[in-house]
Amino acid sequence: AQSVSQHNHHVILSEAASLELGCNYSYGGTVNLFWYVQYPGQHLQLLLKYFSGDPLVKGIKGFEAEFIKSKFSFNLRKPSVQWSDTAEYFCAVNARDYKLSFGAGTTVTVRA
């Protein structure tokens, strides 16, 4: 079974700062990778996903993630955050079907 590790539990930063959230997974085979965001009081929303091809994936709201196969990593980045990026961010992996394994989540707080 695959597992997902998110390095940071809580990240606090100021507006316009750059954001990088780490995600590592353990699975030896082919995987699909996802980042989801959960804004306060809302449902999970897909930020971006990687299935194959270019390992640098661009998502919505200015987010991007890079898949580094040799490091089993799929880190999320945003060059300049806004107050509205305050949310919970989840990395997820699936090896088959859509049975996702989620990381523990990272709470991002952006201070105005």
Add this chain to the structure above:
Amino acid sequence: GAVVSQHPSWVICKSGTSVKIECRSLDFQATTMFWYRQFPKQSLMLMATSNEGSKATYEQGVEKDKFLINHASLTLSTLTVTSAHPEDSSFYICSALGSLLHFGNGTRLTVT
């Protein structure tokens, strides 16, 4: 807008009673739906895969007799927590698979 409707959004019940949670795909058909459970400050844990017209597939450690899943139509799956106990208090989230995986807003269950 939301494409997966989960109802109720929160419920309080007494120990020993049963609670039914509904998950509806609003504008697409979902032959497969997933039920997750999220404990505070923890990740989403997959409980079971719900397949329309067939028995649900439960993950290891999930009691199928306690968490009854019914997927009677292509747009509705229900999760019934039977004989609820305080330790069943949690956040339950469903997702429905169409062209993408969409999540419901979740149901906060509190068992007193």
